[in-house]
Amino acid sequence: MIPNYSKQDDWEKYNALGVTQYGQMTAGSFMYIGPQGIVHGTTITLLNAGRKISKKGENLAGKLFLTSGLGGMSGAQPKAGNIAGCITVCAEINPKVVHTRHSQNWVDEVIDDLNILVNRVKQAKENKEIVSIAFLGNIVDVWEKFDKEKVFIDLGSDQTSLHNPWAGGYYPSGLTYEESNNMMANKPDLFKNKVQESLRRQTDAINKHTAKGTYFFDYGNAFLLEASRAGADIFLNSPTFQNRKNPPKSRGAIGDYEFAYASYVEDIMGPMCFDYGFGPFRWVCTSAKVEDLAKTDAIAIRVLEELKKESPEEIQQQMSDNIQWIKGAQKNNLVVGSQARILYADAEGRAKIAEAFNQAIKNDEISSPIVLGRDHHDVSGTDSPYRETSNIYDGSQFTADMAIQNVIGDSFRGATWVSIHNGGGVGWGEVINGGFGMVLDGTVEASKRLKSMLFWDVNNGITRRSWARNKGAVFSAKRAMKMEPNLKVTLPNIVNDALLDNLF
Numbered sequence: 001m002i003p004n005y006s007k008q009d010d011w012e013k014y015n016a017l018g019v020t021q022y023g024q025m026t027a028g029s030f031m032y033i034g035p036q037g038i039v040h041g042t043t044i045t046l047l048n049a050g051r052k053i054s055k056k057g058e059n060l061a062g063k064l065f066l067t068s069g070l071g072g073m074s075g076a077q078p079k080a081g082n083i084a085g086c087i088t089v090c091a092e093i094n095p096k097v098v099h100t101r102h103s104q105n106w107v108d109e110v111i112d113d114l115n116i117l118v119n120r121v122k123q124a125k126e127n128k129e130i131v132s133i134a135f136l137g138n139i140v141d142v143w144e145k146f147d148k149e150k151v152f153i154d155l156g157s158d159q160t161s162l163h164n165p166w167a168g169g170y171y172p173s174g175l176t177y178e179e180s181n182n183m184m185a186n187k188p189d190l191f192k193n194k195v196q197e198s199l200r201r202q203t204d205a206i207n208k209h210t211a212k213g214t215y216f217f218d219y220g221n222a223f224l225l226e227a228s229r230a231g232a233d234i235f236l237n238s239p240t241f242q243n244r245k246n247p248p249k250s251r252g253a254i255g256d257y258e259f260a261y262a263s264y265v266e267d268i269m270g271p272m273c274f275d276y277g278f279g280p281f282r283w284v285c286t287s288a289k290v291e292d293l294a295k296t297d298a299i300a301i302r303v304l305e306e307l308k309k310e311s312p313e314e315i316q317q318q319m320s321d322n323i324q325w326i327k328g329a330q331k332n333n334l335v336v337g338s339q340a341r342i343l344y345a346d347a348e349g350r351a352k353i354a355e356a357f358n359q360a361i362k363n364d365e366i367s368s369p370i371v372l373g374r375d376h377h378d379v380s381g382t383d384s385p386y387r388e389t390s391n392i393y394d395g396s397q398f399t400a401d402m403a404i405q406n407v408i409g410d411s412f413r414g415a416t417w418v419s420i421h422n423g424g425g426v427g428w429g430e431v432i433n434g435g436f437g438m439v440l441d442g443t444v445e446a447s448k449r450l451k452s453m454l455f456w457d458v459n460n461g462i463t464r465r466s467w468a469r470n471k472g473a474v475f476s477a478k479r480a481m482k483m484e485p486n487l488k489v490t491l492p493n494i495v496n497d498a499l500l501d502n503l504f
């Protein structure tokens with residue numbers, strides 16, 4: 001879309017006219033792989049969030065994670081909570097969604113009464129249970145009730161669909177599910193007011209918990225953005241935060257409007273994964289055979305274990321988490337439809353795994369071609385200032401250079417197809433995603449293409465993150481130049497802030 005015509009209302013209009021659509025990115029690249037990607041990503045996020053709040057050697061046992069949404073993506077949270085080993089409470093307002101998730105074993109228990117919920121959570125904490133509980137009701141009421149009843153929340157987040165706040169993405173507290181559906185259709189202005197009032201209440205309750213030590217993060221659903229648009233008390237410079245004993249520190253965002261809370265990419269995925277080149281590499285076996293997928297899993301484990309022996313200290317944790325994931329992947333039984341797999345790997349890991357697949361296809365160990373791709377939620381390819389690129393603070397998070405460069409660079413370097421999308425994940429007009437698909441058919445040409453393209457695809461993102469002075473990315477850019485002497489990346493010169501401040 002032309003930028004001036006890329007607002008939410010424009011999407012409704014031009015979609016109705018049939019001239020454009022909102023395809024999201026992963027499906028748009030013909031690489032939708034069912035719930036597996038989101039379960040893996042959520043597990044990695046929770047494990048790393050846990051590491052942020054835990055003492056050395058401590059795990060998530062007995063710790064409480066409160067969040068919301070049991071929908072398409074958000075429904076992965078309870079399962080990921082169980083894999084990560086905590087107590088998960090996930091509020092969901094739609095009874096049908098709750099019962100579907102429960103009957104399909106995505107969540108262990110269902111509770112629809114706040115008093116019963118409080119008692120159940122206290123018991124689970126005491127026994128250090130690993131359990132996931134769906135609360136049938138509004139998330140705002142849970143935040144408020146837990147504050148009143150002094151239930152300590154270790155980790156807090158939200159995954160209502162706030163990228164689409166006025167048309168069913170967020171249900172305001174105080175209204176039933178049906179009342180909300182009626183109001184959004186018949187009194188849209190009143191409904192908008194109710195949503196904004198509810199967001200202000202939710203934020204106030206979250207602020208009370210974080211004052212007590214809860215670690216809250218935005219989960220890529222535009223919560224912070226919409227709460228701020230609703231006038232909620234959510235900016236870092238507010239007295240609510242500045243008057244605390246330990247006020248949250250600035251992360252370096254431009255201007256006065258920095259949020260008091262970080263998005264999960266700013267705090268977790270960005271500095272721990274993306275800056276080091278780790279992101280959701282994925283593949284699909286075109287034979288659709290279970291045996292082929294099992295062979296690819298075995299190859300990936302072998303390659304990663306080999307690479308881990310030589311890996312620097314900085315990426316050991318990511319290597320271990322992903323070896324553990326791929327070893328348990330078949331047991332977790334998350335394949336729906338395509339025989340596909342996802343794991344987080346860096347440029348070296350992706351290229352080595354891909355090369356081993358190509359050899360196995362050539363040798364007829366794998367019966368037909370494999371398609372490589374990646375999620376939008378990655379090191380590079382997606383420019384999304386409140387999500388994928390939210391830990392870039394030099395101003396370039398508001399440009400779409402990287403998505404466009406990745407798509408162009410990937411196509412020149414041998415991608416089989418590329419795709420460029422407006423709006424994937426966080427909403428129309430808020431993001432540009434660039435994706436690719438690459439077919440491996442066991443030929444020498446495929447081997448050349450994969451080396452050239454995967455190297456570019458990851459390192460273009462690292463270069464941009466490094467120029468924004470992200471420490472992990474500077475480390476990774478230097479490492480990439482050592483591995484490929486033809487690569488020349490201009491590294492940033494770090495300015496001493498004190499010297500600069502003295503000049504003005």
Ligand SMILES: NC(=O)c1ccc[n+]([C@@H]2O[C@H](COP(=O)([O-])OP(=O)(O)OC[C@H]3O[C@@H](n4cnc5c(N)ncnc54)[C@H](O)[C@@H]3O)[C@@H](O)[C@H]2O)c1
Pocket residue numbers: 038041068069070071072073074075091092093094097137138139140159160161162163164168169170171172173219220221222377425426
């Ligand atoms: N972090 C990530 O990796 C990631 C990945 C994908 C999607 N997302 C974002 O997460 C959000 C959710 O995605 P989804 O696919 O699950 O959407 P979805 O619409 O399928 O699910 C959201 C659910 O939240 C429920 N809900 C809304 N308001 C509520 C309230 N006040 N209290 C309780 N429940 C409420 C809805 O009934 C719905 O079932 C989206 O904004 C999406 O862009 C994040």
